[in-house]
Amino acid sequence: MSKPLHGIRVLDLSRLLPGPYCTMFFADFGAEVIKVEEPNVGDYSRWEEPKVETDSAIFSSLNRNKKSVCINLKSQEGKEMFLELVKTSDVLVESFRPGVMDRLGLGYDTLSELNPKLIYCAITGYGQTGPYAQLPGHDINYLSYAGLLGLQGESGQKPALSATQIADIGGGSLMAAIGILVAIVNREKNNGKGQFVDISMMDGVLSWLQTVLPNYLADHKRPERGKLxxxxxxxxxxxxxTADQRxxxxxxxxxxxxxxxxxxxxxxxxxxxxxxxxxxxxxxxxxxxxxxxxxxxxxxxxxxxxxxxxxxxVLHVDEIEGNPQVKEREMIKSFRVSSGNELKQLGIPIKLSDTPGDVYADAPKLGEHNREILEDLGFSVEQINNIGNL
Incomplete structure (x- = not known):
């Protein structure tokens, strides 16, 4: 049975967490997700510890079911390869600061003229507009500006950090996935026209304050940390x-x-x-x-x-895998990677009755699919083999 996103080609230029987590869902449900990585370097998260075979555990989890192509977007020949790839794609996801792709000559206006059906999603800390647009930041910064960090923790104590990246995932990855899917539906209704999807992690996490901010806007009483x-x-x-320090x-x-x-x-x-x-x-x-x-x-x-x-x-991490609910929902699954070894991964949280997602391929090696994809676009073996030198 064909997966629901079969036939959708996604170019993923993002690295680390927000973009790759977003595109992972597309890959799990059948889209062809192609990681466009810098030659010889790739996604920085590849090199973290601990390793699963040659790449990090987090990279292996976030980039399952995807393909990898190495292209130097700063070289002329690399740009030509990329533009040919864009012509065949439905979605592009990137997480550079605003203006970076424009300076490369690969911004939305250029790419949409080349491929009008392209849905271009940019995930940034503060969005494409506003006084913070060019500021650097991480999850902690987006949470602090959104007001969420100031509400986390106990009364009378300093704000408490969360163990997962709320703004990166909730404000970035999930908002981007929803935005892209909405744009795909709209494209089907409007003669195949794509559009630009502007995702700000600060905007996204601010919208999570549904149990707090509407009340403040109504009565102007500032909520106190630990008192909600x-x-x-x-x-x-x-x-x-408890008595046993649990x-x-x-x-x-x-x-x-x-x-x-x-x-x-x-x-x-x-x-x-x-x-x-x-x-x-x-x-x-x-x-x-x-x-x-x-x-x-x-x-x-x-x-x-x-x-x-x-x-x-309150479970410890090492107790999660054995939890009967986690087992029943298959939220930790084992599958056999290309080397023949067995790998445990997080399962798929979105359960569809007729066309479920699946973990069907391990994360790609850097540039593993160069020949498969670029040869199909008309580039010679010599050009492809020379990618690392471009």
């Missing part, structure tokens, strides 16, 4: 330490779940205090913390097992 309901302001939505996550927001939690604690007197004022919430946190430290994580999970409440163990 969903970031530790209430006793019913907290992380508590942690338990409680999300008993609704009355029925709070009731079950209090019954598990053998503290029915707390049931009516679900919506108690802040001072009482702080008191309850102290009381519940004391109770939690009297039993181990396993003991508490046994108690709550048959109660209708939102209580879960």
């Amino acid at each position: 309901t969903l970031s530790g302001g209430k006793a019913c939505y907290q992380v508590y330490e 942690y338990i996550a409680v999300g008993a927001l609704e009355h029925k779940f709070w009731k079950g939690f209090c019954e598990g604690l053998d503290r029915p007197d707390l049931i009516d205090d679900l919506e108690a004022p802040k001072d009482r919430q702080e008191q309850m946190k102290v009381e519940i913390s004391g109770l939690m430290k009297k039993r181990s994580l396993d003991e508490w999970m046994t108690i709550f097992e048959d109660l209708d409440t939102c209580v879960t163990p």
Whole structure:
């Protein structure tokens, strides 16, 4: 059965995390994703540790199912190769600072004239416009400008960093994937016309503040770190330490779940205090913390097992693979790479009933598909073999 994105060719000029994570979804669902990499260097993430065979584990995960072509975009011959590739492509994804592709003579205006159906997606920190457009940045910077970093952590403590890159992935990768798919649908409705997709990681993560920012815009009350309901302001939505120095996550927001939690604690007197004022919430946190430290994580999970409440163990990374829900959903899968070895990878979170995604090829070696793709475009073997010297 043909995969849903079969026949879509995507050129991926991006490196590291946001762009490659976006294009990974396209590859998983059948698009031909071609990484256009700098000769002899390639995507920097190839060289990180630990390694899976010759490339890094993160590169192998993000770039599965893709192909790799080496082209020097600064050389005249390299540009000619790239332009021929653009003529055959549906989507282009890049993550340079605004203006870089224009200075190379390969900006959207030039490429769209060559290929009007091209959907050109640029993922940047701050977008193509505005006073910050040319500023450098990383995930931490986009979170700080968006106001999210200032809300993370406990009251009275400094803002806490997250263990995953929220702006890179949530504000960049996923917004880009949605933007490209919307543009593809629009192209089908509008005589094959492509367009420019401008993705700002700061914009994207700012839009995530749906439970915070609309309230502020309505009542102008500045939220405080650690005081919001969903970031530790209430006793019913907290992380508590157990007797064995493990942690338990409680999300008993609704009355029925709070009731079950209090019954598990053998503290029915707390049931009516679900919506108690802040001072009482702080008191309850102290009381519940004391109770939690009297039993181990396993003991508490046994108690709550048959109660209708939102209580879960805080798992360590080395416990995830054995989790029965992760197994059932195939979120860690094994497949055999070209060398014959078995490789474990993160699974596909988007489950389609009729045309599911799949991990069908390991990440490409640098320039592995030079001949396959460039010969098909009419370039000679000599030209292709000389790519590293262009």
